[in-house]
Amino acid sequence: MNMMKQLLSQSGRTVCLALVLSLCSAAAGITIVGGVNQALDSGVTDIGQTLVYYLGLVGLLFCCGIGSQVLLVGLGHKLVYRLRADLVQRILNTPLVKQEALGAPALYNVLTRDVTMVANAIKQLPISLYNGLLLAVGLVYLAWLSPLLFGFLVMLVGLAVWGDILLAGRIKSMMQEVRRLDDDLFRQYEAVVEGRNELGLSHPRRQFQFQQRFEPTAQQARDTAIKAEVLWAINLNWTTLLVFVLIGLVFVAGTLLESVSQEALVGYVLAIMFLRTPIAMILEAIPAVIRGNVALSAIEHLELSQSSQSLSDNAVPVTKPVTFQSLELRHAEYHYPTQGGESGFQLGPIDFKAQAGELIFLIGGNGSGKSTLAKLLTGLYLPTVGEVALNGHLLTPENAEQHRSYFGAIFPNFFLFDDVLDEQGNLDNPRVQHYLKRLAIDHKVSVDGGSLSTKALSQGQRKRLALLLLYMEDRQVLLLDEWAADQDPLFREVFYREILPELKQADKTVIAISHDDKYFDAADRLYKLDQGQIRPYVVGRDSLFEEMSEPSVRIAQDV
Numbered sequence: 229m230n231m232m233k234q235l236l237s238q239s240g241r242t243v244c245l246a247l248v249l250s251l252c253s254a255a256a257g258i259t260i261v262g263g264v265n266q267a268l269d270s271g272v273t274d275i276g277q278t279l280v281y282y283l284g285l286v287g288l289l290f291c292c293g294i295g296s297q298v299l300l301v302g303l304g305h306k307l308v309y310r311l312r313a314d315l316v317q318r319i320l321n322t323p324l325v326k327q328e329a330l331g332a333p334a335l336y337n338v339l340t341r342d343v344t345m346v347a348n349a350i351k352q353l354p355i356s357l358y359n360g361l362l363l364a365v366g367l368v369y370l371a372w373l374s375p376l377l378f379g380f381l382v383m384l385v386g387l388a389v390w391g392d393i394l395l396a397g398r399i400k401s402m403m404q405e406v407r408r409l410d411d412d413l414f415r416q417y418e419a420v421v422e423g424r425n426e427l428g429l430s431h432p433r434r435q436f437q438f439q440q441r442f443e444p445t446a447q448q449a450r451d452t453a454i455k456a457e458v459l460w461a462i463n464l465n466w467t468t469l470l471v472f473v474l475i476g477l478v479f480v481a482g483t484l485l486e487s488v489s490q491e492a493l494v495g496y497v498l499a500i501m502f503l504r505t506p507i508a509m510i511l512e513a514i515p516a517v518i519r520g521n522v523a524l525s526a527i528e529h530l531e532l533s534q535s536s537q538s539l540s541d542n543a544v545p546v547t548k549p550v551t552f553q554s555l556e557l558r559h560a561e562y563h564y565p566t567q568g569g570e571s572g573f574q575l576g577p578i579d580f581k582a583q584a585g586e587l588i589f590l591i592g593g594n595g596s597g598k599s600t601l602a603k604l605l606t607g608l609y610l611p612t613v614g615e616v617a618l619n620g621h622l623l624t625p626e627n628a629e630q631h632r633s634y635f636g637a638i639f640p641n642f643f644l645f646d647d648v649l650d651e652q653g654n655l656d657n658p659r660v661q662h663y664l665k666r667l668a669i670d671h672k673v674s675v676d677g678g679s680l681s682t683k684a685l686s687q688g689q690r691k692r693l694a695l696l697l698l699y700m701e702d703r704q705v706l707l708l709d710e711w712a713a714d715q716d717p718l719f720r721e722v723f724y725r726e727i728l729p730e731l732k733q734a735d736k737t738v739i740a741i742s743h744d745d746k747y748f749d750a751a752d753r754l755y756k757l758d759q760g761q762i763r764p765y766v767v768g769r770d771s772l773f774e775e776m777s778e779p780s781v782r783i784a785q786d787v
């Protein structure tokens with residue numbers, strides 16, 4: 229709810245104006261009801277004047293009603309827009325480690341389902357506010373008409389409202405359960421979409437995925453949602469019935485109590501009938517509001533970054549990087565958080581230094597910590613213990629953005645963007661043609677207006693495009709995590725024998741994670757990771773994997 233308060237506080241003036249207009253409209257409506265009641269009781273003396281008053285009030289009701297609705301509808305959509313923008317910016321500003329812990333399904337759930345739920349709740353805002361005010365003005369009128377009957381009415385309505393509050397609490401916990409199940413469902417959707425190849429090949433797995441994983445969760449979500457909605461629908465009908473019971477009881481009480489005039493009685497019946505619609509509309513809006521509330525709590529529960537650093541203006545958050553000189557790790561460690569009672573992987577302590585213009589290979593077995601080290605070097609992870617320093621400046625949460633601006637990286641799970649941006653963030657840089665040719669991909673892809681013509685390519689070709697994007701960004705330090713793994717032997721040769729030396733010549737510092745022992749001689753220095761520990765690797769002296777035979781290639785310059 230804090231998020232909603234923040235968003236609403238930015239529209240204080242609109243809310244106030246809409247409130248005043250709604251109040252005027254509601255007051256005009258109740259005055260018409262009161263006037264009709266009075267006319268029924270005492271008749272009309274001046275028909276012309278009465279007609280003028282009547283038309284004036286109808287006009288006021290219409291204009292103020294329209295005015296408040298226009299303001300509130302606009303406000304509702306602006307709130308949804310701000311919520312979306314705020315959420316996307318908060319995700320973009322959330323540290324990688326937190327995003328990885330949350331997982332993609334949870335983030336998609338928030339961005340799609342939760343935002344829609346909040347949007348639906350916000351849509352109820354104009355209707356509920358208007359009807360709430362109408363109800364409030366109506367109650368003031370009833371209190372004025374007969375305080376005695378009003379006391380009686382408050383007692384009865386109080387009971388009904390108490391029942392509604394209890395029921396709303398029960399429905400809220402059901403909707404929280406539906407929301408929890410939705411998180412599970414999004415994980416199932418991810419398996420269905422991302423696992424399309426495996427599922428396409430295996431009928432038993434498809435059946436298992438559908439019957440054992442998807443169906444039970446979807447059915448439970450369906451049943452809980454139906455239960456909640458039906459409970460509220462029963463309550464809605466019960467409340468409508470209560471209005472008629474109320475009229476009857478007021479009528480009986482009024483006839484029994486001598487101090488209550490006939491005019492007050494008729495006024496009560498008229499006003500309660502008139503207020504029936506706003507009451508029903510408010511009650512109808514409540515489930516959507518509860519769902520929105522549950523969705524907002526779910527968004528807040530993710531504990532995304534609170535940073536509201538705007539990405540929509542042109543302000544550049546970091547100063548232009550100076551010339552890269554060195555990158556150093558001093559007793560640096562990175563600990564993954566404990567998961568399911570098991571302590572996370574621990575990288576380090578590591579001491580490591582890369583100088584400008586060096587070409588360094590990181591090697592090691594699966595799970596030895598190479599990619600973790602890459603994320604630590606690039607500033608995507610901050611060290612748990614020890615220090616990371618670039619040009620002698622220690623990496624801190626405050627300067628992490630500046631640190632990262634030196635790096636370009638391709639990780640194994642890279643994402644290929646449609647747009648080819650240059651170092652200034654501009655599209656349509658003519659250099660792109662040269663690199664398309666260099667990466668031997670110009671026959672498959674063109675870049676038009678800064679956008680890739682296609683991404684429907686093989687994995688090796690997609691990696692070449694990722695390298696194209698990296699070339700265009702022209703960062704000083706490049707981190708290539710098993711880039712060559714998907715290349716054919718011919719282009720692998722081009723990569724190690726031509727592209728890497730060219731990058732070195734262009735004063736780039738390259739840290740490449742590689743399993744290609746055939747090309748270890750291309751590196752200036754080699755480091756091997758083993759269970760989170762690093763040590764220099766000497767070709768010929770050290771074995772790549774303990775069980776493997778001695779590699780035959782020697783590097784030009786041993787460490």
Ligand SMILES: Nc1ncnc2c1ncn2[C@@H]1O[C@H](COP(=O)(O)OP(=O)(O)OP(=O)(O)O)[C@@H](O)[C@H]1O
Pocket residue numbers: 328564565572573592593594595596597598599600601
């Ligand atoms: N996002 C994560 N959350 C928690 N633990 C992780 C995460 N990513 C990796 N790990 C743990 O860190 C260890 C090292 O992973 P890392 O990806 O750094 O290995 P790697 O050397 O790059 O392996 P590979 O050669 O298979 O890519 C893994 O064994 C895993 O247990």
